[in-house]
Structures are given as structure tokens and as C-alpha cells.
Amino acid sequence: METLWKRYEAVPENYDIIRDDIIETAKKVGVSTAKLTKLELGFEEIVVNVISYAYDTENRPILIKGYLVGDKFRIEVVDYGRQYNPLDAPQIPYPPKINQPPGGYGVFLVKQFFESVTYEYEEIEGILANHLTMELTAK
Numbered sequence: 001m002e003t004l005w006k007r008y009e010a011v012p013e014n015y016d017i018i019r020d021d022i023i024e025t026a027k028k029v030g031v032s033t034a035k036l037t038k039l040e041l042g043f044e045e046i047v048v049n050v051i052s053y054a055y056d057t058e059n060r061p062i063l064i065k066g067y068l069v070g071d072k073f074r075i076e077v078v079d080y081g082r083q084y085n086p087l088d089a090p091q092i093p094y095p096p097k098i099n100q101p102p103g104g105y106g107v108f109l110v111k112q113f114f115e116s117v118t119y120e121y122e123e124i125e126g127i128l129a130n131h132l133t134m135e136l137t138a139k
Contacts, residue, residue, distance in 0.1 A: 003067045005125075010051045010062040010079060018047055018064060022075060025066040031073050031138045039073070039136060042113035045106035046077050046086070046132060054081025054130070063124065072115070072135045078124050085119045086110075086132065110134065 006021060008014050022043055026036060050062050063078040089107050110117055114134040122131055 003065050005063040010060040022066050029068040038113035042110040050079045054079040073138045075134045077132045078129045080129050087119050
């Protein structure tokens with residue numbers, strides 16, 4: 001059942017609170033321990049990127065909700081930063097090559113950990129927003 005948005009300020013010191021809230025929600029609806037690890041790693045990639053890159057302003061909202069849809073746990077992440085579809089980011093070859101700089105595997109990992117990942121740039125609460133939705137089977 002879909003829930004209301006939880007609103008946070010997208011700053012580094014709030015990451016642990018945001019992560020803990022989504023993990024607690026996932027546990028409450030029965031996401032398995034094995035899936036929680038994947039969920040946490042993929043969720044971290046998205047939220048840390050929003051915190052790090054979405055905003056050039058002091059007003060930095062990030063909206064999160066997690067809920068069960070059938071046997072899938074769905075996480076939605078919204079920010080009002082500049083328009084950016086992370087699914088269009090260039091894919092770095094995997095496995096890494098020798099002397100390849102670190103990083104750049106966030107979207108790759110998200111796509112590996114979640115069965116469905118979609119992006120829309122749409123109006124949320126009356127403002128155009130980046131809206132990422134991720135789903136994985138709960139059990």
C-alpha cells in the first residue's frame with residue numbers, strides 16, 4: 001500500500017536517518033534479510049548522489065517513500081534539483097580495467113540490485129522533480 005512522502009533535507013548529516021527510515025520500513029513490510037543488503041547498497045548510491053550533486057541551493061528537499069506492492073518493495077526518491085536522469089549516465093565497463101579510476105558504478109549497482117528502476121521528470125507536489133522508482137521482490 002502506497003504511503004505518504006517523508007521529507008528530509010538532502011545534506012550528508014541526514015543520510016543515516018534517511019537510510020535507517022527506509023530499512024525500518026522495509027523490515028516492517030517483510031523484506032527478507034538477504035534483500036535488505038541489496039536494498040541498502042542500491043538506495044545508498046541514489047541518496048548519496050542526490051545529496052552530493054542535485055542541488056546548488058540551500059533549500060535541498062529529498063522525498064522518500066517505501067511500500068509493498070504485491071510481492072515487491074517499492075522505493076521512490078524525489079528531488080527538486082536540476083533535471084538529471086541517472087539511468088542515462090554513461091556506463092563504465094565492468095569489470096574494471098587496470099588503472100581505471102575508481103567510481104562510476106553506482107547506477108550499475110542499482111540496476112543489479114533492483115529488478116526494476118525507472119526515472120521520470122514530472123510534477124510532484126506542484127513542482128517539477130526528478131523521480132526515481134526502484135523495486136525488488138521482498139522475499
